[in-house]
Amino acid sequence: MQKIIKSSIALLFIFIIGVFFVSLNKNPSYDTKNLTGKEIINIKLESFENNEFFTNKDFSDNKYTLINFWASWCAPCRIEHPNLMELSKEQNIKILGINFKDRKANALKFLEDLGNPYDYLVKDVNGKQSVNFGIYGIPESILLNNKFVVIKKFIGPLNMDDLENIKRIIRVL
């Protein structure tokens, strides 16, 4: 009996110290990059221009859809915009821009200045729709396939590496 207790104590000690050691190299801050593989249903977004609604059906023909949350008051969104412009030239992918907690006039000016890469433009004025997509800050982008399954999440502005990554994914086939 004593032997069992002693060896389990020794094992427990090794286990705890081992876990602590492994954790030293882990990043304690949290992001949602790993939340992929889930389907996004219940998409209902109000069109930017008029009062119509975009739903899942409107995107089901796309091979890939990139959903990009942006706003005119968001500085990193300006930085990533050229990358979105380049992405809009790709086949196989359509870009849905969701204008987040913004004013129409400011948003239009932003697109006028920097270009409009969006195949679809919708708005989320109070921000509530963003929760359906698991967004907690902007800019954030989500790559969906034609089954509305999340393939990749991009937290923060899209950089060149992200762009290459997306191109690699969508050019396969």
Add this chain to the structure above:
Amino acid sequence: MKLKNLLIIFFLFFNFNINANQSINENEIHKNLRCLVCQGQSIADSNSDFAITLKMVVSDLIKQGKSEEEIYNFLSDKYGDWILYKPKFNFGNFLLWGIPYLALLIGAIIIVFFIRKQSKKA
């Protein structure tokens, strides 16, 4: 006999006093949700954009008739388990919820065992 009567009276009184609050307490839900852009605050305590948005969404979900558990499942589905301050009762967490009570039980057994051993010796 006296003890049984006391216990009956005890529980009778409780019926007057139990707060039969079946409705969802929105503030309690807010306290259980982590503000993801803040440092260690619930959305109840935070006024960040994210917290305000999430409070609106929770309010909508309650109006749609969702239960507390459905709201937590919805949000942890979108943001990960990290957003919930109360760990879920799933298989992965059963050690977390179980070990304290197991320890309590084992402690009780040890104490009773030792006391019995001593009173046998005496």
Add this chain to the structure above:
Amino acid sequence: MLSNIGNFLLFINILLSFIIIYSSLNCLKSSNNLISKNIYRTSLLQSTFIIVCFFSLISAFIVSDFSLITVYQNSHSLKPLFYKISGTWGNHEGSLLLWVIILTIFSFLFLVFNKNHPKNYRVYTLVIQNLLILGFLFFILFNSNPFSVIKPFPKEGLGLNPILQDPALAIHPPLLYIGFVGSSIYFSAAMASLITNYSASGFAQSIKNWVLVSWVFQTLGILVGSIWAYYELGWGGFWFWDPVENASLLPWFAMTALLHSLLVLEKRNSLYFWTIILCLLTFTLSVTGTFLVRSGILNSVHTFANDPARGLYILIFLSLMILASIYFLFIKYKPSHDQINSNSKETFILINNWFMMFYLITVLLGTLYPIFTDALSDNKISVGPPFYNSVIIPIVVVFLLFMAIGPQTKWIKNKFTNLKYLLIMFSGALIINFAIAYFFRSLSLISNLIIISSIFLIISSFFDFFRKPRINLPRIISHLSFGFLIFFIGLNHNFSVEKDFNLKLGETKKIDNYNFYLQDLKLNQYSNYKAVVGKLQISNLATNEIRTLKPEIRIYNNPETLTYEASIQTNFFRDYYLTMSNIDRSEYYNIKFQEKPLMIWIWISVITLSFGGFLSLFRNAKNN
């Protein structure tokens, strides 16, 4: 120059530690029971030098000597003098020096105050304590040296976080360190006791005052931290089960268990092995807490800057400590040691330990579980207040009942008289509970139970006080305080009122029976910050009282931070607590108003709780 002095003194102290260890081991070989005067002198020298070293760091902060990296990173010439001084230990490197000072001074004092105990025991304690000191000195010298220099010398510092410029926070670390760093001495003593097979009662006599000292200061340290959180953080709570808070609570549970089991050990020679485990556990938990806080593996408001190298060093130190403890425990374990008499006092002390271990395991598990799941499955989960509250609070109810019953059974010999008294007290508790529920508001089941059991403990303690034979005043004071603490926390939690709404300047809002009027907004300029000061007039329509509360939004310039200062009005019945925050892109301000009953009594209860311990210490000192 201060850097050179500091480094020199650190080196000297390492040397002195080696000398002490060497002389002590030599001393063991001699057959007499005397410790050579040289060892005393070296120990005194060691303490003196480390104090001078610490003061030289303080001086560097006072004169704003930015050639030292630590001063540069954590201070600023514009900072008020008081906070320049307290900034010395408000950072990683400086606080390590505080660790070493306490380890060293306790080492010397323990040597001096234990002259009536066997030489070998005292010598081994000194050796082990000095090994601990060496461990920290090496850590400081090779990884976290507060005296390391930065070139070229900066002209100005980076400033201390404004949230940390607070009197409560200034004394919080010293208080806590005397607590959990002080526990190092009975860690060393416990190992020494194991190695030299010292008797149970001798050992208990030797360490009991040290346990009391560390317990009192740990309690006060936790109190001050909670008070600071309440006043500074703006959410109106005082305990969030944050991992760093838990790191200070874990040693406290072990210390409380320890000081109770020492009572048994001293008189009855049983529970020896278990007591040793508690001694080793307390300091181990302290170092584990330090590891968690400084290694960067935790995600918390409180953490110091992250550095995995630091974490690795502390982890190695911790592992060696635990390894040594386990080794000696294994080889020295004798089954005959753990004898427990079925005497009621001992049984109840065992019950105390049983509950303390439950609390300890729960809090430890809750704190470590996210770390474990992240390391093993790469999935981050949160363990927050809902977990701790739902697991611990129901058990506290039963704990309070045992606390109440415990002292009674020893005195009353007749079982039936015993039961009669218990029933009378219990009914009293029930009646008071229902009075509260009837006149104020109905309560949830668990709140009922908490309030009933805490009142039961309170009444029972008062009964205890009026007994004719000798009363144990420290115990009554502490147990009574604990009962009151839970009682006030229960009432405060249940009867707190919170109102959350938005107001703009000049607007009045009526909510329930209050009128809130945002009368004024002023922008004030201070030496190191600007403040938007709101003037809120609150009229209680039921009592016609008018209060003015002035919450602030502070904009600090060095470093650039925004803080929200709560406006708090305290009286003996309740606290009025108000925070105001700006809403992005809006002219509205968000107002959170809280009425928190009996808040000040919660603090008072903890003070009297620690006073009970202090009284016990005082009595012990007087009797010797």
